[in-house]
């Protein structure tokens with residue numbers, strides 16, 4: 001897009017001015033057209049100084065995820081082949097499900113700066129102030145329906161290992177869908193599926209990562225259990241770069257999942273913080289207590305109960321009990 005090209009030129013020469021005439025010549029358009037694109041960039045939050053004798057210069061870049069930079073030469077096979085971004089949505093998962101129904105490609109990604117009705121599991125909400133990452137990927141894996149729950153584990157492996165690689169933080173996975181740092185939740189995943197008995201139509205993998213938001217934006221009860229990447233890293237995190245590297249990591253693990261899901265399970269085992277712990281798993285009106293001893297081939301938690309029997313739990317909320 002012309003606007004993105006102009007943005008790139010201006011970003012590359014942020015130290016000085018570029019004349020409207022030069023931009024117009026490079027782009028092969030009129031100076032009025034250049035001016036219109038400059039106005040469009042301003043409406044996206046860029047502050048651009050215009051000096052009649054010198055030209056244009058970017059004075060301030062908005063704190064938004066720059067999708068053109070994420071998409072530019074993105075070295076992925078599937079994830080991020082299409083990226084749609086929005087300043088605000090009700091929920092990226094809701095829109096991604098709609099797009100999937102209308103035929104969105106495998107790997108299409110939806111992101112939003114905020115969500116007004118971000119969703120967690122079981123009708124819970126995901127609080128979604130500015131400064132974080134909210135994304136959903138449309139997936140169409142050619143695998144049997146019973147493998148679908150592994151998508152959550154796959155996404156968790158991608159998020160935890162991306163945080164580790166990019167920021168060197170000790171991110172771990174709490175079964176089934178939480179990413180934790182130092183015992184606090186930094187990210188949550190929500191997988192939704194449309195399927196026939198023997199065939200997956202599409203899956204939407206939703207990922208929320210607390211990046212730079214002020215934790216005070218969360219109500220106290222949630223805040224005490226939560227953290228952000230910025231708090232853990234001790235600095236603001238570049239969300240554009242974080243997202244780009246996360247999509248690359250997700251692409252890798254998605255390919256692993258489709259080709260040889262045992263690799264995903266092994267990676268999950270090395271990154272998890274649940275196994276080996278005594279846990280209580282609640283769900284469907286009951287709570288089971290026991291030792292989290294493993295995950296099975298379908299991603300269910302294997303719980304060793306005190307009577308010596310074991311249960312394979314498909315879903316639930318885990319509370320870590322004392323060691």
Ligand code: BT5
Pocket residue numbers: 090091092093094115117118119120121122124125126127128133134135136177178185186187188189190206207208209210218222225226227
């Ligand atoms: C989750 O549910 O953790 C899944 C979160 C998925 C969010 C993404 S954002 C992009 C995509 N679009 C959506 O609409 N959703 C996905 P669950 O395990 O049910 O946890 C929900 C609970 O986490 C809430 O009841 C709160 O206690 C807590 N919580 C809510 N917002 C939080 C936040 N920003 N950080 C940490 N914890 C939060």
